[in-house]
Amino acid sequence: MRRLLVISFVWSPGNPLPAGTGGSENYTVGQVRELLRRHIPAQVVTIGLGVADGRAEFADIPFLALDTLADVGGLDGTVVFVNEPHIVATKHPAFLVLHNLPPIREKYRAFAIEGTRDLTLIATSRYAAGLWADFLDVDVATINVVYPFAEPCFAGQSRVDNATGTTRILFAGRLSPEKGIYTLLETLHIDIIAQDSGLTFAATTAGADKPQGKIIERLLNEHPGVSVVPTRKTPEGMAALMAEHDIVVMPSNSQYWHETFGIVSIEAQHSGCRVVASDDGGLPETDCGGVVFVKPDDSEALAWGIRQAVDSGPLPADARRDAGMTFTVAQSVDALLRVFAQPRPISPATIIRQLEELVAAPSAQRLATVPIK
Structure with missing residues (x-):
């Protein structure tokens, strides 16, 4: 030893x-x-x-x-x-x-x-x-x-009461093609998403320090249906951001790249969010009870996955508690x-x-x- x-x-x-x-x-x-x-x-x-x-x-x-x-x-x-x-x-x-x-x-x-x-x-x-x-x-x-x-702060973070009357959806991955950001942009224009004023979308600036991330950040800033929020650089900061949202989307690309796991998925579930993720790579291994899996690289499938998560309602407290007992740092x-x-x-x-x-x-x-x- x-x-x-x-x-x-x-x-x-x-x-x-x-x-x-x-x-x-x-x-x-x-x-x-x-x-x-x-x-x-x-x-x-x-x-x-x-x-x-x-x-x-x-x-x-x-x-x-x-x-x-x-x-x-x-x-x-x-x-x-x-x-x-x-x-x-x-x-x-x-x-x-x-x-x-x-x-x-x-x-x-x-x-x-x-x-x-x-x-x-x-x-x-x-x-x-x-x-x-x-x-x-x-x-x-x-x-x-x-x-x-997921760091302990995700399971321990208090949820923010949703007084907006909307379903708050977050893209927390890097602003890069392999994370599926372009699939999400396509999804925003599909009727079952675009015509629902009860959905709000946000994306962080994670990855905007890279050349391709800068371009994608500009695209998101111009999109009327997306709010761009600063990336969080600590687990506590990311846990607080996730607790302000209801659904986290992970539409990862599968054409030339695959998620080996998908840490954002377990962080989101520990935080009490539902997750909509590509059924690809290591992402299926991240299911703590709150994930909807969809066909990757398919904006229509992603749209229906979001609708399924919305219709399922908030992640129940007992489901969140059970999720927080899996994939711990210990x-x-x-x-x-x-x-x-x-x-x-x-x-x-x-x-x-x-x-x-x-x-x-x-x-x-x-x-x-x-x-x-």
Whole structure:
């Protein structure tokens, strides 16, 4: 257990850790917070940025800034790479959390295959584990699943009484095509949605710091049926925003990208919202009892899914309570610590080396012909 003295989550080299922009960020920071609550030292490690690495957004999280990726090899304790595999000789066997999908472009395939060869792999859903197992040609049982979670503040957030007489609908994903924002824009023009004055729509500015996000933000600002609200950069802020809404929509794209899990879905249900989500990727694994699943990339299906959620009424208090007992950060960290403690599975690289050594070994027949002196 010596290597558990410090758990270092290594963020993608050259990238600061942003606040309030996505599931991998929330997962990483939430894991560190829960470990610290348990008095287990943990930190976020950034590469090549110095103190301009995002730490200003996370006053309660320890950061360590390293100059180069090779410096990771000098870390004591447990090393957990986040998002990307990297070939670095670490003091103890390292781990990789596979937040991303396997690459679809050939030029990135070699990097992903080579980088994962000697790492213990962790996926964020059964769906993602299956994808990576197929991609790497390994047994899916060798890929651990440690689910994301909703921070405790979501289940504990008081709901805001709805005195508007409308159903308040929120798009809380990043302003990027893969999150299905264009499908939502199409849905806003379908008659069963457009002609219902009892529906209000809001979207956050999450992702508007990126070029494509800036364009989408301008489109939303021009749309008379959508209110654009500032992104929330803390779990408490997002929980408060969700508590002001009745339905959260997740019309994620499935044409070239799939949600590996969908942390917004469980955050919304813990907050007492119903969710309308694409029936794709890891999203079906997020059902805490308050999700309507619809055909992805289909604005008509999304419209009817919203109507179903509206007709179902507010999420009952007991359903919210039950939802809040699933996908908790405590359950997630328990699973993570079990992965650290269990015997390490034989990596594909080790199997290949053993096979190569076996092939290269002299055969029994050759050994028998060697004269005995």
